[in-house]
Amino acid sequence: MKSNEFTIDYHLRSTWLAVQKMFNEQAAQFNSTMVMGFTLLSIDPKSGTPSTSLGPKMGIEPTSLSRTLKNLEERGLIARKPNPEDGRSVLIILTDEGLKMRDVSKQVVLKFNEAINEKITAEEMSIFLKVIQKVNSITSDKKLFNKNKEPQF
Known part of the structure; x- marks a missing residue:
């Protein structure tokens, strides 16, 4: 099978894995x-973010988020404080060190975006974003696999 014959999920997955590897290599330096x-x-750098809204905002499972927050707290990058608005939930607040690391993360993301914008024209980016939006729309179609008949295995 030639590379242009691979399915769309192959291209999405391999591209995401390459991006993830690049970001992890940068993060490993810190x-x-x-x-x-x-x-x-x-996490909102000024007012913090309720822990209950972080998972949905990031698109990760609660157990993964819990493990990540524990790790960040142990490293002194975040603190948990009662939410003054409702008293029951917890706000995740960035510490001074967390704010510094957040800035490092932001600079890495901006540098990557700058590199993309240098190599990809505005027209190409517009087309790419339209395609990605369509792919996202297709993946959220709950009827996608029920339209005609059950898949044959």
Whole structure:
């Protein structure tokens, strides 16, 4: 099978794995991971973020988020405080060190975006984003696999 014959999921997966590897290599220089950096970027730097909204915001499972938050807390990058708005939930707050690491993560993401924008024209990016939006729309179609008949295995 030639590379252009691979299915779309192959191209999506291999591209994402390459991006993930690149971000993890950068994060490793700071004894961190891509997920830790993404978590720091997902926390509001001024007012913090309710722990219950982080998982959905990031698109990760609660157990994975819990493990990541525990790791960030042990490293002194975040703190948990009662949410003053409801008293029951917990706010995740960035510490001074967490704010520094968040800035490092932000710079890495911006550098990658800058490199992409240097190599990909505005027209190509527009087409790419339209295609990605369509792919996302297709993947969220709950009837996708029930339209005609059950798959034959």
